[in-house]
Amino acid sequence: MPPRTRHTATELAPAGASTLPDLIADDLCVLIAGINPGLSSAAGGRHFGNPGNRLWPALFRAGFTPRLLDAGEAPELLALGIGITSIVSRPTVRAAELTRAEFVAGGAALRGRVLARRPRWLALLGVTGYRAAFAAPGAQVGLQPESIGATRIWVLPNPSGLxxxxxxxxxxxxxTRLREATGLPDRSAGTRPA
Structure with a gap:
């Protein structure tokens, strides 16, 4: 029986009080940081687990992964030098439900994780989240002038279906722009449909 991808309201209700553990290791090439988990991701225990989220196809089409992964296969990213975390750990339906204080505290906690784990790149998903968490009101998508220790920062568009x-x-x-900046090879070359 295939895994369910939609959760009932009863299943989603307690998800707001749960957290998803980071998918992280020392010295990764890229640590991807979402704004915060969605309720369906938290209920399913999988990062970017909402079927409308476009992270997995974007990683494949950009050449980060050799095939299209789904949320249940996220641990395979570690062997590719990629990890996943969030700015804010509290799950919500929409990021707009987060407070300014949560973004500021989340940004400080993310800095701490980056300094401790030393990824070469931090890729933040969503310019609005980056602006709020890192006090960078003028930030745009792409390479940022700031860094965290030796970790360079790149802001990507939010892959949410919204x-x-x-x-x-x-x-x-x-x-793809980020993958090329990191120097990672195109792992999906020859496996994408024409």
């Missing part, structure tokens, strides 16, 4: 500003092809282009 982000209509970046259709799938444009989202993949932005993810």
């Amino acid at each position: 982000n209509a500003h970046y259709p799938p092809a444009a989202l993949a282009r932005e993810f």
Whole structure:
């Protein structure tokens, strides 16, 4: 029986009080940081577990992964030098439910994780979250002038299905820009459909 991808309201209710553990290791090439987990991701215990989230196709189309992974296969990212965390750990339906104080505290905690784990790149998903957590009101998508220790910072568009500003092809282009900046090879070359 295939795994369910939608959760009932009863299943989602307690998810707001849960957290998802980081998928992280020392010295990763890229640590991806979402704004915060969605309720369905928290209920399912999987980062970016909402079927409408476009992270997994964007990683594949950009060449970060050799095939299209799903949320249940997220641990495979570690062997590719990629980890996942969040700015704020509290799950919500929408990031707009988060307070300014949560963003500030989340940004400070994320800095601590980055300094402790030393990824070469921190890729933040969503310019709005980056601006709020890192006091960078003028930030745009792309390479940031700031760094955290030796870790360079890159802001990517939010891959949520709610982000209509970046259709799938444009989202993949932005993810490709980051992959090329990191020096990682195109792992999906020859495996994507023409």
